[in-house]
Amino acid sequence: MEQNHLFPVFFKLEQLQVLVVGGGNVGHEKVNAILQNCPAARVTVVATWFAPELEALAAGFPNVTLVQKEFSCGDIFGKDLVIAATADKQLNSCIWEKAKAGKVLINVADTPALCDFYLGSVVQKGSLKIAISTNGKSPTVAKRLREVLQDAIPDTLEAVLHNLSAIRDRLKGDFADKVKKLNELTSVLVGKGD
């Protein structure tokens, strides 16, 4: 079976600077996805025009800056991640070139081959977060799977995580002892006796 070789990580976007180029439907969706996950993310959106939905969204987030202008090289300066979401393939590829030259990670929304990273479909239940990728094959299936998992994971999991975190802080002993104890305590979650 073909495998998915993407390596998932969870960024702390309040500590990073994100540039989104393009403020249409896709620019709006990507900014929304970022803020749903990380409301304090520092995001700059550069675009010649903005979808009204994006303007309304940004109005509620002082950490999101909309800059109405044409993209220029300098926009990448000081950024950690770039998302190119214009509808102009040539421009997106030019943004990719500039990002690579500046060693900044980039996602080019219309060209998976030019993406250093993909956005995932994200299940959120309190402290729990699960990111789903279909290797770019079907974002729609990723979305559907998210819906299934979102319903299947009980809200009570948050209390379990909270309690386990408190126990983890209180456990004494060396690392191996702690791992053993935590595994014993949580075996019931997976119906295992070990």
Ligand SMILES: C[C@@]1(CC(=O)O)C2=NC(=C\c3[nH]c(c(CCC(=O)O)c3CC(=O)O)Cc3[nH]c(c(CC(=O)O)c3CCC(=O)O)/C=C3\N/C(=C\2)[C@@H](CCC(=O)O)[C@]3(C)CC(=O)O)/[C@H]1CCC(=O)O
């Ligand atoms: C998961 C999610 C995260 C997010 O964006 O937040 C996400 N796309 C979502 C939705 C969605 N995107 C598209 C549709 C329309 C139906 C369809 O085409 O399938 C829908 C469905 C809908 O909106 O209902 C169109 C589309 N998407 C890409 C292309 C370009 C191409 O494939 O060439 C085109 C064609 C454009 C065109 O034809 O013009 C590319 C990518 N989209 C990805 C992520 C990355 C792969 C993730 C993976 O590995 O699975 C990747 C590779 C890059 C990236 O964008 O990071 C989010 C679901 C959020 C949720 O609700 O949970």
Ligand SMILES: NC(=O)c1ccc[n+]([C@@H]2O[C@H](COP(=O)([O-])OP(=O)(O)OC[C@H]3O[C@@H](n4cnc5c(N)ncnc54)[C@H](O)[C@@H]3O)[C@@H](O)[C@H]2O)c1
């Ligand atoms: N990855 C995904 O999830 C996904 C989903 C759907 C579509 N897409 C692709 O994303 C792309 C964008 O689609 P859209 O519907 O948002 O397009 P759109 O026409 O709604 O928006 C384009 C945006 O690009 C901006 N723009 C254009 N030229 C610019 C320039 N020179 N400098 C700065 N900004 C400029 C415009 O101002 C506008 O904000 C399309 O190529 C589409 O195929 C990707």
